[in-house]
Amino acid sequence: MLNRRNFVVSAAAMAIALAYGPASAAGKYDPGASDTEIKIGNINPYSGPASAYGTIGKAIAAYFKMVNDKGGINGRKINFISVDDSYSPPKTVEQARKLVEQEKVLLIFQSLGTPTNSAIHKYMNAKKVPHLFVATGAGKWGQPKKYPWTMGWQPAYPGEAKIYASYLLDNKPDAKVAILYQNDDYGKDYLNGFLEGLGAKAKSMVIAKEPYEVADPTVDPQIIKLKASGADTFFNITTPKFAAQAIRKVHDLGWQPLHFLNNVSTSVGGVLKPAGLDKSVGLITTQYTKDATDPQWTNDADMKAWHAWMDKYLPDGDKSSSFNVYGYAVAATMEEVLKKAGDNLTRANIMKQAASLKNVKVPLLIPGVTVDTGPNDFYPIECARLAKFDGAKWVGVGDVICPKK
Amino acid sequence: MGVQSQSTNSRLRDLAALASGAKLSRLQWSGIVAAVVFGLLLPLLVSDYRTFQFTLVLVYGIAVLGLNILTGFNGQFSLGHSAFYAIGAYTAAIMMDQWEFAYYWTLPAAGVICLVAGFLFGLPALRLEGLYLALATFALSIATPQFLKYDHLEKWTGGVQGVTIIKPDAPFGLQISQDNWLYYFTFVVMLLLFFCAWNLLRGRTGRALKAIRDNPIAARAMGINTALYKSLTFGVSALYTGVAGALGAIAIQFVAPDSFTFFLSVAILVGMVIGGIGSIPGSIFGGIVIVFIPNLAEKISQAAAWAAYGTLLILFMYFMPLGIWGFIRMGYARLTRRRKAT
Numbered sequence: 001m002l003n004r005r006n007f008v009v010s011a012a013a014m015a016i017a018l019a020y021g022p023a024s025a026a027g028k029y030d031p032g033a034s035d036t037e038i039k040i041g042n043i044n045p046y047s048g049p050a051s052a053y054g055t056i057g058k059a060i061a062a063y064f065k066m067v068n069d070k071g072g073i074n075g076r077k078i079n080f081i082s083v084d085d086s087y088s089p090p091k092t093v094e095q096a097r098k099l100v101e102q103e104k105v106l107l108i109f110q111s112l113g114t115p116t117n118s119a120i121h122k123y124m125n126a127k128k129v130p131h132l133f134v135a136t137g138a139g140k141w142g143q144p145k146k147y148p149w150t151m152g153w154q155p156a157y158p159g160e161a162k163i164y165a166s167y168l169l170d171n172k173p174d175a176k177v178a179i180l181y182q183n184d185d186y187g188k189d190y191l192n193g194f195l196e197g198l199g200a201k202a203k204s205m206v207i208a209k210e211p212y213e214v215a216d217p218t219v220d221p222q223i224i225k226l227k228a229s230g231a232d233t234f235f236n237i238t239t240p241k242f243a244a245q246a247i248r249k250v251h252d253l254g255w256q257p258l259h260f261l262n263n264v265s266t267s268v269g270g271v272l273k274p275a276g277l278d279k280s281v282g283l284i285t286t287q288y289t290k291d292a293t294d295p296q297w298t299n300d301a302d303m304k305a306w307h308a309w310m311d312k313y314l315p316d317g318d319k320s321s322s323f324n325v326y327g328y329a330v331a332a333t334m335e336e337v338l339k340k341a342g343d344n345l346t347r348a349n350i351m352k353q354a355a356s357l358k359n360v361k362v363p364l365l366i367p368g369v370t371v372d373t374g375p376n377d378f379y380p381i382e383c384a385r386l387a388k389f390d391g392a393k394w395v396g397v398g399d400v401i402c403p404k405k
Numbered sequence: 406m407g408v409q410s411q412s413t414n415s416r417l418r419d420l421a422a423l424a425s426g427a428k429l430s431r432l433q434w435s436g437i438v439a440a441v442v443f444g445l446l447l448p449l450l451v452s453d454y455r456t457f458q459f460t461l462v463l464v465y466g467i468a469v470l471g472l473n474i475l476t477g478f479n480g481q482f483s484l485g486h487s488a489f490y491a492i493g494a495y496t497a498a499i500m501m502d503q504w505e506f507a508y509y510w511t512l513p514a515a516g517v518i519c520l521v522a523g524f525l526f527g528l529p530a531l532r533l534e535g536l537y538l539a540l541a542t543f544a545l546s547i548a549t550p551q552f553l554k555y556d557h558l559e560k561w562t563g564g565v566q567g568v569t570i571i572k573p574d575a576p577f578g579l580q581i582s583q584d585n586w587l588y589y590f591t592f593v594v595m596l597l598l599f600f601c602a603w604n605l606l607r608g609r610t611g612r613a614l615k616a617i618r619d620n621p622i623a624a625r626a627m628g629i630n631t632a633l634y635k636s637l638t639f640g641v642s643a644l645y646t647g648v649a650g651a652l653g654a655i656a657i658q659f660v661a662p663d664s665f666t667f668f669l670s671v672a673i674l675v676g677m678v679i680g681g682i683g684s685i686p687g688s689i690f691g692g693i694v695i696v697f698i699p700n701l702a703e704k705i706s707q708a709a710a711w712a713a714y715g716t717l718l719i720l721f722m723y724f725m726p727l728g729i730w731g732f733i734r735m736g737y738a739r740l741t742r743r744r745k746a747t
Contacts (some may be wrong), residue, residue, distance in 0.1 A: 045708065046707065046708075047710055047711055048667075048668075081708075083703070084703055084707065084710060086668075087663065088663060088664060088666070089567065089657070089659055089660075089661045089663055089664045090653070090657045090659075091699075093657050093658070093659065094457070094458065094461070097454045097457055098454060101452060101453060101454035102452070102454050114565070114566070115565060115567060115661040115662075115663045115664075116663075118566055118567060118569070118659065118661065119567070119569075119658075119659040119661065119664075121568070122569055122571075122658065123658070184554070184564055184565050185564060185565055185566050188567075197560075214554070215551065251547070336725070387464050
């Protein structure tokens with residue numbers, strides 16, 4: 001049986017070689033690309049503990065379906081191969097190898113999760129296969145020297161923290177800041193980014209910081225300590241459950257600091273409602289994509305196109321889910337890179353194009369937020385706008401802020 | 406435990422007797438030789454990616470054998486084997502990453518650490534039977550990922566980020582790929598461990614384990630030190646699973662707490678039941694089940710992969726109630742009987 005399979009494989013390989021051999025004069029191709037097709041691999045947790053994120057994979061597939069219906073990219077259809085890893089790192093390795101070695105995809109796009117992407121980080125770079133726009137906010141995806149084949153997309157946690165720092169330096173340089181952070185890589189990414197953003201002033205401005213453990217039942221003791229420090233500004237680096245506790249405790253203690261809440265915990269239903277909507281008024285966070293539920297964008301051209309796309313390609317999709325906005329925008333970024341690559345669809349050229357996006361306007365990003373990369377800048381989206389909670393929804397305030405470098 | 410468990414027990418006994426017969430027949434010898442030759446040739450026939458998958462089959466096969474020694478031969482339940490697998494994997498990763506040990510030294514270390522851990526866990530577990538033991542081991546497996554994230558261990562475990570390790574090259578300047586080398590390395594370790602298990606289970610010790618499984622009171626009356634045997638079995642079972650964990654870590658090149666969730670324990674259990682409870686060769690089929698059934702399920706339906714997985718499990722249980730190995734044996738027995746009749 002194996003022999004027969006091997007025969008079929010080699011016959012298929014010969015057929016491919018015959019079919020594509022002469023065509024290579026027209027375009028330059030690496031595995032996964034041809035005159036008619038571009039194969040893109042994707043790994044998403046469609047099952048398991050993080051299966052809520054599976055929505056993103058479905059949205060991206062729907063986006064590429066639309067691209068194909070419109071004739072593809074430079075005449076080539078996108079063959080989007082999305083596989084499930086259940087958010088389990090060993091499975092991610094197996095699936096990445098399947099995509100690269102078996103399916104022979106040109107690149108892997110938007111694989112989701114920090115531990116899962118960590119598991120394939122070295123593999124992708126050893127194989128020299130683009131590992132593009134990974135779906136995680138960790139700071140480690142932007143190391144072009146060490147990992148020239150891996151790139152993130154969304155604002156990284158340290159970058160987001162730097163935005164709050166820039167805002168403070170510009171608007172409240174004498175702030176006394178208290179910080180609550182989760183004691184792990186995620187929390188430290190934010191904390192270090194924030195301190196770095198404040199630069200020399202960090203020592204005088206940050207007057208208290210308190211860690212908590214994921215296993216802690218409550219963060220009330222930390223909040224009481226932070227309030228006692230006399231701070232007038234509070235940076236809340238917490239995951240949803242603790243964010244809700246912190247918001248409520250701050251309010252109940254009668255503490256009224258300028259309250260920054262990290263983007264991780266901005267869900268109105270998941271965090272602010274449990275904390276109490278009235279207690280959440282005045283919270284500040286960052287936004288980089290347009291919110292589909294925000295009436296401000298009702299007549300926005302991008303948003304209208306998005307609604308039409310949702311109706312046609314994802315009729316069962318949830319229009320209030322930010323994942324569908326995210327998937328659309330990130331897939332549009334990928335489309336842009338492939339368009340720019342033209343007929344030179346080698347892996348090296350894909351990375352080159354991905355690392356030379358200048359001022360690219362991607363649909364559904366807030367006006368002023370653009371995608372910018374360079375050979376030494378693997379952080380595509382770095383700017384964001386602050387948004388304030390008005391008791392019902394997040395309302396954008398002020399201009400787009402970029403972290404100071 | 407009622408009539409039902411008696412009948413499954415006797416079934417188990419039959420199977421175990423068949424699987425671990427004291428001496429190998431000529432047929433069994435030729436079967437083993439054929440399997441080993443097939444195993445040696447396999448990497449030459451398939452791609453590196455497939456070889457990697459078959460390496461995982463061997464790794465999980467060893468882990469399933471570990472659980473089989475405990476459950477199939479000794480009748481103790483465990484939902485905690487992901488914990489021992491994790492300990493083995495982290496032992497390998499930390500030794501290679503922090504202290505730059507060669508990969509092969511990590512296997513004995515992982516084995517010894519897991520033997521001790523399993524033995525120690527086995528001592529209090531002695532007081533627990535059946536479902537209660539399952540519950541205690543379940544606790545072990547859900548607690549493990551959190552321990553691995555524990556802050557004060559982060560220096561070694563790497564916390565949530567885990568540890569990345571480098572894949573070993575083939576030694577002696579052999580011109581084979583890393584995947585092929587790792588496959589052969591794992592294959593040899595597996596043969597060694599399977600031989601040891603067979604040797605352990607075919608004689609006095611094996612009979613004692615089975616006696617404890619089938620009737621602990623009678624076993625004690627016959628002078629078997631049930632407490633010692635049960636804890637030791639837990640230790641040996643953990644040793645096997647730990648070595649599998651170390652091999653798995655080397656093959657995957659990465660360990661993180663999220664790799665060793667409770668679901669891994671369930672996967673090993675499923676592999677054992679479908680491969681064949683109380684059977685040494687069945688454990689390899691268990692490894693095949695663990696690696697390939699989820700992939701098959703995903704191929705059937707991506708949207709409802711777990712529904713497809715569940716359906717496949719039910720079909721297996723319905724058509725092969727004694728597992729794949731039991732199915733093969735029964736099929737063979739039926740064939741020879743028919744041949745004799747004609």
